[in-house]
Amino acid sequence: MAAPLPPEALDQIFRTARTYNGYTDEPVGEDQLRAIWDLMKMGPTSANQLPARLVWCVSQDAKDRLAALASGSNDAKIRKAPVTVIIGMDQNFHEYLPELFPHTDAKSWFDGKDELRREHAMRNSSLQGAYLIIAARALGLDTGPMSGFDNAAVDAAFFADTPSVKSNFIATLGYGDPSTIFERLPRPPFERFNRIA
Template structure:
């Protein structure tokens, strides 16, 4: 294969990595989460928007608030995961952008003036960052259990009442526990994905 990444790293990040459905009770530390962020913050987004915002659910009270909005099949694993992260798009990400872009000097004032334009851009770019985040969790030697089975409106009202954020995914994080993996589902082959024009 024509990959620079060695086979051990390929297995850790992609080939052997799976969505975890059960975890040990070993804690996930703030240092581990900071290391994940320090790696994945370099993933590209359009005009370096970086709209992903993460709420770490650590307290029992916050966990209970979240569980009420999770789909029934996701509640038990979310209740028992050492750490749960709510990944959201910040619709007001433009506030964090520099006032002037060397290549896009009008971006802040023109491109992102309309809320609908910001929301669409935030969703796309934060979704890219969700993927980086999952790979970062794996790079830290942890397992990720990303989920979209939840009441998004309920989570947004519960955790983002300012309506400036929208939840994209909820990710359980930790060391994989007993029977953590479901059978791997098939992947599309190259010819099913790629065309050349």
């Protein structure tokens, strides 16, 4: 059985970690992006579906194209961040199940069932997006997840060659600038939103 992580690790991943609106000028390298993927891909998804498809916007051109499709203050956040990642979801994830889940014919569970595939793609790519945030924090980076953007326009701009992939959410990535965060918002105690049945 694994031992609990030390308090310092739990602080870094959860308790003192924050969502950042801006970052320092310290760059983020491709090796770090690959390290995030190598951690997040290990997180569980239903039948190992792994429907997330990521576009790492590193060049200023890619960030500018994405920022033009964002709403409110998100455009400036995207332009200034070292990296912004689009977490997409492949609604044809089932085509890969013979490789990813070879124990049984899991592909047949989803053949011809578009709505079921959309539901599973959304759920499991959201899980993978959460793993991305945890992996980034574990590796010493900060994130700023957001949903304020035109999904259809982002799909057309970044997933036109893979029409089965749709955007779920996006997240900026870098070394957070503490001056860009607000006071921590409320986190209710267990009794507020939990019950043991």
